[in-house]
Amino acid sequence: MVLLGLMKFSVLSLCFLVLTTFPFQVSSHGSFGKKPNGAYPSLADGICATSVIVHGYKCQELQVTTKDGYILSLQRIPEGRGEGSNGGTRKQPVILQHGVLVGTLIALASFSERKLVNQLKSAALLSPIAYLSHMNTALGVIAAKSFIGEITTLLGLAEFNPKSLPVEAFLKPLCADPGVDCFDLLTELTGKNCCLNSSTIDRFLMNEPQSTSTKNMVHLAQIVRHGVLAKFNYIRPDFNIMHYGEIFPPIYNLSNIPHDLPLFISYGGKDALSDVRDVQNLLDRLKFHDVDKRSIQFVKDYAHADYIMGFNAKDIVYNSVISFFNGQVNN
Structure with a gap:
């Protein structure tokens, strides 16, 4: 997961979980900039070194310990390429999150309980996972x-x-x-x-x-x-x-997501995990969302991994994400 505290940026990795303040224990394990000896970074140097810094961005490796004891690795990109320190200006963060294991369900569940909402400017969810009744991957169903x-x-x-x-x-x-x-x-x-x-x-x-x-x-x-x-x-x-406090676990009511929280949602027509019918179920829960705070994109030929590795993802998806984020800056 990569953390960003800015509104204008390029998308470089699988999932961007963006926070500027943490309700968890955080420790830093990396620094901004290039390797001092000029050697090409290896996997052991971390995601910042191999996937972010090499493209001219500052990046910091972090560890977050959750309340229930899980230790998560996060990466934070504090500013745009060549943007400088911005005179110390603090910007509201945005969340850009993808798919299953980097659970969009995490964001949706949090938003439905009004968590994180006041800390965010906006959020983009790609191949959103919420309902999974129509998942049609044979291995996934058997598993x-x-x-x-x-x-x-x-x-x-x-x-x-x-x-x-x-x-x-x-x-x-x-x-x-x-x-x-x-x-x-x-x-x-x-x-x-x-x-x-x-x-x-x-x-x-x-x-x-x-x-x-x-x-x-x-x-x-x-x-x-x-x-x-x-x-x-x-x-x-x-x-x-x-x-x-109940015999059965409570149900997440996604209709409780604040209607004025800016949301960008993109889903693909060939996705075996985030099936179109399940996404439509999600969108139905968001039907009362403020029209000017919601942007929905459907990419007919995309499956789940195209969003993070597609050679045309920048033009098809991420340019639209950035335009959405930038359009919310002054709102």
């Missing part, structure tokens, strides 16, 4: 049916690392299903992407796929199976009562 609540104990891991041996062992029988083609996992998971090239995919795979919590994967599976956008179900009534 969702397999991700029962007991899987946390089964794997014995709090962290779901796609590159780890336990996860490989979990995926092996799923890949044996005749309807699943694990030789092309990207297409199998995201849909038939129109606009990728091999060099971009190689670059992407330097940093991805990233880990997420096993609990997060179980939660997504619950949403797929039940067709309801609710908080995590601990299965045991006493656990749900302990966390929520």
Whole structure:
């Protein structure tokens, strides 16, 4: 995730979670600028060095510890390329977030409970994940049916690392299903992407796929199976009562998202994860949003990964995102 505190910028990475103040514990592990010895950055130098600083932007590596103990790696871009320090001017941040594992559901859930809203200028959600009833990727559907609540104990891991041996062992029988083609996992998971090239995919795979919590994967599976956008179900009534004061987990009411929060939403016609019908369900919850605060973009040929790796994503998507953000500056 990359953090930005400006309104004019170029989009460089998978997901931009933009905050200037944190309700969490934050520590800095990197500095602005280039490597002192002039050597080309390696993966060990972090996402800032390999994907941001090399393009002339300042960038800072951060770690955020959440209230429930998860440690997240974040990257912050404090200003535009060649913009200077702006005389110390503080700008309201924007959020640009994509897809499943860098959960858009995180933003939508927070907004529905009026969290973060007062800290933000606007938000852009690409391939938004909220409802998952129509997800049509065979591997995703089979995995969702397999991700029962007991899987946390089964794997014995709090962290779901796609590159780890336990996860490989979990995926092996799923890949044996005749309807699943694990030789092309990207297409199998995201849909038939129109606009990728091999060099971009190689670059992407330097940093991805990233880990997420096993609990997060179980939660997504619950949403797929039940067709309801609710908080995590601990299965045991006493656990749900302990966390929520109710036997069943509360449902997120996306209609509660402030109607004057500027939102840009873009979704693709070929996306196997963020299916058009599920996005329409989301948009129906936002039908009372202020007209001048909402911008909806539909890209007919795009699938899930095109938004982050498409060779034409800048022209098709990100120019529109930047125009939207800039249009909200003085509003």
